[in-house]
Amino acid sequence: MRVLEVNHLKKSFGAVQAVKDVSFQVEQGEVFTIIGPNGAGKTTTLEMIEGLVPPDQGDIKFGELNWKKNGDAIKKKIGVQPQLSAMFDLLTPSEHLQLFASFYDKNRPEEEILKTVNLTEHKDKQVRNLSGGQRQRLAIGLAMIGDPEIIFLDEPTTGLDPQARRNLWDIILRLKRLDKTIILTTHYMDEAEQLSDRVCIIDQGEIVTIDQPDALIKRLTVEREVRLSFLEHEEAAINSEKVLTELSVVSRIDRDSTQLKIWTEDPEYTLLELFNYTKQQNYQVDQISIREMSLEDVFIEFTGKEWRD
Ligand SMILES: Nc1ncnc2c1ncn2[C@@H]1O[C@H](COP(=O)(O)OP(=O)(O)OP(=O)(O)O)[C@@H](O)[C@H]1O
Structure with a gap:
């Protein structure tokens, strides 16, 4: 079931066209991830959908509901992770959850949320004494308290250490198991690859492509990179390179001393x-690996830009 439809969204700030023409649809239960470099227009897109920034053009539909006519009904359907600055240093996670719960007609139980975001042990600590990761988890808990159908998470893991990021990934997957729809922005390719049902790559205010991470990667993987090294001195690598050059499936070989990098379709x-050849010659192959393509390769291919976190 389609829960969100965005058509031809546009937004400028003065001379800056932050969002040029963005359209996509999101289905119930999906983790839909918007990735793109700094300033690509991710936050502006999200804020228009969340009703925080009015679009210059385009429309946003939550099923049959739109912001002009059904603002209150939409607010009950969506959960937005608050900026950390919207929290109160002297209140505890438990008090925050109770406060935010009072804004909604229906709530998920506080204990369940504390458990989901791994904050049960810290529920009575003042927010100023929580770590960055614990605060981020609380922000996600606050986005869940009104039991929304769609949860928006804007770069929830930025600035967290690897362990805290992984904890947040678990939480996002737990939300998915509750059949929530999650719309996520991130700078991290591995995060998009691990969590998303579909990824939307956005650059300079425009969508570059949308697809499942695997499908995006498959579109590129006509060729794979095979790496291997020999135990012997260079002769084994030099002679093997000659043999491999003859194969029509091999497009390129780089040799560095006893190591070969081979680009092949097969x-x-x-x-x-x-x-067959190395056995004949009695050459000993030491290490072999086949490099998997990643979403980072996809990004570089589609945008022509190097990825940087
Ligand atoms: N309120 C604003 N006033 C002026 N310019 C803005 C405003 N908000 C965003 N912009 C500009 O619009 C462009 C898109 O910004 P946006 O924050 O949507 O990008 P982003 O992809 O979320 O970037 P980041 O990953 O750095 O958060 C940028 O050039 C930004 O400077």
């Missing part, structure tokens, strides 16, 4: 041919 056939 890694299995390439390795079989190579092993």
Whole structure:
């Protein structure tokens, strides 16, 4: 079931066209991730959908509901992770949850949320004494308290250490299991790859592509990179390189001393041919790996830009 439809959204701030023409649809239960470099227009897109920033053009529909006619009904359907500055240093997680719960007609139980975001042990600590990761988890808890159908998380893991990021990933997957729809922005490619049902790459206010992470990666993986090294001196690598050059599936080989990097359309056939040869010659292959393509490769391919966190 389609829960959100965004059509031809546009937004400028003075001369800056933050969002040029953005359209997409999100289905119930999806983790839909918007990725893009700094200033790509992710936050502006999210804030228009959340009703915080009015679009210059375009429309936003939550099923049959739109912001002009059904603002109150939409507010009950969505949960927005508050900026950390919207929290009160002297209140505890438990008190925050009770305060935010009072804004909604229906709530999820406080204990369940504390458990989901791993804050049960810290529920009575003042927020000023919580770590960055604990505060981020509380922000997600606050986005859940009104039992929304759709949860918006704007860069929830930025600035967290790897362990805290992974804890947040678990929480996002737990929300998905509750059949919540999650719309996420992130700077982290691995995060988008791990969590998303679909990824929307946005650059300079425009959508570059939208697809499942695997499908995006598959679109690129006509070729794979096989790496191997030999135990012997360079001769084994030099002679193997000559043999591999003859194979039509191999497009390029880089050699560095006893190491080879081979770009091939058919890694299995390439390795079989190579092993026939190395066995004949009694060369000892030391290490082999086949490099998997990542969403980062996809990003570079589509935008022509290097990815940077
Ligand atoms: N209130 C504003 N006034 C002026 N310019 C703005 C405003 N909000 C955003 N912009 C500009 O619009 C563009 C898009 O910004 P936005 O914050 O949506 O990007 P983003 O993809 O979320 O970036 P980041 O990853 O750095 O948060 C940027 O050039 C930004 O400077």
